[in-house]
Amino acid sequence: MFRQGPCEKRDELFDREEELRGTIEALRNNVWVAILGMRMSGKTSLAKVAANILSKEGFSYIYVDLRGISNVSGMSRRIINSISEGFFSRMRDYLEKIRVWEVEMSLRKTSKTRTMEEILTELSKRRRLIVILDEVQEIKGGINHFLSMLARLRNSTRNLSFLFTGSSIGLMDTLLHPSRGSPMYGRSPLEIELGPWSGRVAFQFIREGLEKCSIEYNDNEIEDALRVLGTLPGWLSFYGIRRCLGKDHENALRDSESEAIDVALGELRNAIRERGEWARRALRMIAAYGARWSDLDVGVSDSTLSDFLKRLKKLYIISEESGTYIVPDPIYRKAAMRL
Structure with a gap:
């Protein structure tokens, strides 16, 4: 019950029934979710437990820890690495294709954001996919490219959902309160806030x-x-x-x-x-x-x-x-x- 790391199973998560129910229902209906709260409030646990529950319903998920990452280029690299090391352990036949893809993109000097978009689009054709971006708030550089990618994915890929966690600053604030000129205007994720317990x-x-x-x-x-x-x-x-x-x-x-x-x-x-x-x-x-x-x-x-x-x-x-x-x-x- 007392854990050093995040919970992953439902029976490990104490309380938070309402927040868990809201997260799961949103993702089932292809609504993107932002889990907000301070450090140690249980954001990562809620995200992982929700994703694991949905994995029993045919979803797959990719978890990406973005602590220490300050720009979209670094985030894209970490997302791609997370896919290669985790998700494709169950899809060996596709792993080699991704490696070839990355080499081709590098030779063509295609942005990592575009590479990531193509990979996620391809993956979501196979089954419903949740991408958990944990602690997104410190991302600053290259945000406009990332927002454009999210908007394209939101419009074209119904089998793909994003679950963001963090505090309401930086990239998270931009996602939650996009300006009228933002490609994500009208597409803000559902907010679920975790406070201290009573x-x-x-x-x-x-x-x-x-x-x-x-x-x-x-x-x-x-x-x-x-x-x-x-x-x-x-x-x-x-x-x-x-x-x-x-x-x-x-x-x-x-x-x-x-x-x-x-x-x-x-x-x-x-x-x-x-x-x-x-x-x-x-x-x-x-x-x-x-x-x-x-x-x-x-x-x-x-x-x-x-x-x-x-x-x-x-x-x-x-x-x-x-x-x-x-x-x-x-x-x-x-x-x-x-x-």
């Missing part, structure tokens, strides 16, 4: 997981874990794994909190990258006490500060309550104070 669901998750591991616990320990870690599934799994491996409550909580803060720090550093010291100060102010607009005098223009706060909201790092900006997740609050 306290009740998070409590039940830890309790059931510990019971499956035959670990002795008391309710005060679970409440303590929720107070320190919050209710994001990923943070709670850090704690649950350690308890199931035999660590006592205090050591498991200390170690899982430390690991979670390290992960969150990486996300925050990426969020403020290239924005200077003022961004770090603004985020620390919000994390420490909560801050109103008038409190955030950090030496930049109103438009610059506004754009930064909007980005943090779209990354689900901050929220706004009655005019006050806060960092709702306790792990991200602690990580922000260490920037």
